[in-house]
Amino acid sequence: MTALLGNIRVLDLSRILSGPWATQMLADFGADVIKVERPGAGDDVRHQGAPLNDRDGRPTSDRSVFLALNRNKRSIAIDMATPDGHQLIRRLAETADVVVENFKAGDLKRYGLDEASLRAINPRLVYCSISGFGQTGPYSALPGYDLVFQAMSGLMSLTGVPDGQPGAGPQRTGYPISDTTAGFYACIGILAALHHRDTVSGEGQYIDLAMLDAQVAAMSSMAMSYVVAGVMPQRVGIRSQLTCPYQDFDCADGQVMIAVGNDKQFQQLCTAVIGRPELATDPRYADTPLRVAHRDSLVPVIADILRGNTVDHWMARLRAANVPAGPINRFDQVLADPQIQHRGLLQQVPHTLAGSMPIIGNPLQFSATPVVHRTGPPLLGEHTAEVLRELLDLEDDDIAALQAQGVIEQQAAGDQP
Template sequence: MSSLNGVRVLDLSRVFSGPWAAQMLADFGADVVKVERPGRGDDVRHQGLRARDARGNETSETSSFLAMNRGKRSITIDIAQPAGQALVRELATSSDIVIENFKAGDLARYGLDFSALHAVNPRLVYCSISGFGQSGPYSHLPGYDPLFQSMSGLMSITGHAGGEPGGGPMRVGYSVGDITAGFYAVSAILAALRHRDMVSGEGQHIDLALLDAQVASISHVAMMYLLSGQQPPRLGNASPITCPWQSFECADGQIVVAVGNDTQFVAFCRVLGVPELASDERFRTNPLRAQHRLVLVPMLAEQLVRRDVRHWHEAFEAAGVPSGPINGFADVFSDPQIVHRGMQMEMNHAATGTVPQVANPVKFSATPVQYHRAPPMLGEHTEEVLRERLSLSEARLTELRQKGVI
């Protein structure tokens, strides 16, 4: 039995944020039906690297789609046609959750917005994920992850200082705004679902903006600004509030050190062979070390560059000092801890034979995550779902296909 066994999700979303949230719900056991455009499907079916089959031939399946859509059944419906709109409304009547990430107001044109679907199913939890939310001066605008990274302040604190080589604001290396919003969406959906089942008996509308989610997730750094009125500095891999908490050059590469308290700093200095630094009045506490970071860091760097990454990592590990190499993905997926935790897995797939997946990190003690479906082919389950959920006859399915509705 899975955590969300019996929960039905109608996924009207595209690209990253909505599909990521729906995949999480599928991992937890929900029955997720993904509605896509006939012929083209989700935009991410055309983005990223193409997977190859067992013979090495390129398939139509892309890395972006495969990352966001396991556990779902794909159906194709043209929601621009009234008959397609009617099918989605019918599916909504027997669903618990709808997830959509159209621009604000777009689905109202098709009679698929919250008010329309709430009228046919008052128990529906309806989550709208959009760039700027359902209200406000930007609500009508489209948006993508780089905009939310830049407008949220994230890029202003990411990268090296302006005067350093390669300095300037820097984008985080993955679509952090989309994925962050997806996590917020799952939390909100589960909260609304519990309220429906335990309190009100009715669903509700969730209005989630990617910009809002990215601002919120900056958390303690944003709070530094709110308390001080000062822009937090951009320090590359270093921290403005903890030291040493950054990457250092070693003889053969870089290591990241994250000294979280004064006891760890004493151990750190002992491993480096400079125990006297731990008793230096300038460095005795973390606030003092952060204050004198520009003095302390070169002293530490001078020691670290003398030995290789492996030497320091093993020595710090033995001393209880948090540290780690900067891994490429070959190192990530061969790391014994990652292997032990089962963070890479394989699933059978109709087009590729098997397909690799990054596993869900949640470990339930009683209702473990179950991977019951690989990311679906476009429209793979259209007839199955429409027969099962709407009891459509073969004649009706044939008629809908001929008219291009499905």
């Protein structure tokens, strides 16, 4: 079966998170993603997170953050700082449809690996640069990580406990959301540019994506209240600013989130779940704006009732009444949930050192061209010789000479612990 992107080759010059997240999605769709890494060290996130054990239970050099971002790819280790190294990458770019990089603005120009240089030799190339602040503007040369963009975008101003309550203050999200948001936008942009190339222009184009821009754009549903009406969104903790009850509640043995979005759901909550039908007819709670205005009297009544029984008890009643709700799960509970298991999000893929390893799979389910989790994340330089033979027609002697000069690195399974 032909994969969605089975005819597309991606030269992945990115590292850390935003770029690898985008290229992993392209790899899941069947693209041949060739990940270029530094000899000896590789992608920085190879050294972040919990280690993967090999077949004998011994920890390997690869860690969980890298493993989450790099399945279905081939790794080649090339020192792009050397003349021979960046010349190899230029030759690989001639064979590619897409280049993705997330270096600081302008960094790759010194190696002749910038957009203008590579598109001069391959006009069909779609070249995507992901940077903190974009390729232009007063901050374009500055470095930045996810936490900076969560702060600058306004996201942290909306996240955390409201002022005047215990623990008040801005908070970061529990994962690097600015990186993944940028990765999603990058993938969408690349697919759109490929479609335009193949159906309209015959040529590729340049995509300049800033992580700060992506995070601001992703929050437009909140930011637009200020844009159109000058109303500043407030930090309200878990609860919603727009509807009520829409927040966490303590139960006897855990917590649930209840997300009432309309009047019918509120009526069901009152009558079929908590047994307080008089709340549904109370004029103070007659519609969503009124419930938001009177949340301080409504929420404590609901909270007092829910504390009296278990999460399972209330979830059964909430689901039977079609009131949107869910338990606040730990990851062990997430992966044990029958819905998650039914959807097949936990998958196994082959891995050179471990034999096989679990992954959180791609959530997209295509009817005709399903996502295939073909291979686990590669070892550093695992495919260097293979790719150089296949795409550049290098002979074994050429590859051995490049390795002896430190330009490339080729690792086999036995080279890592």
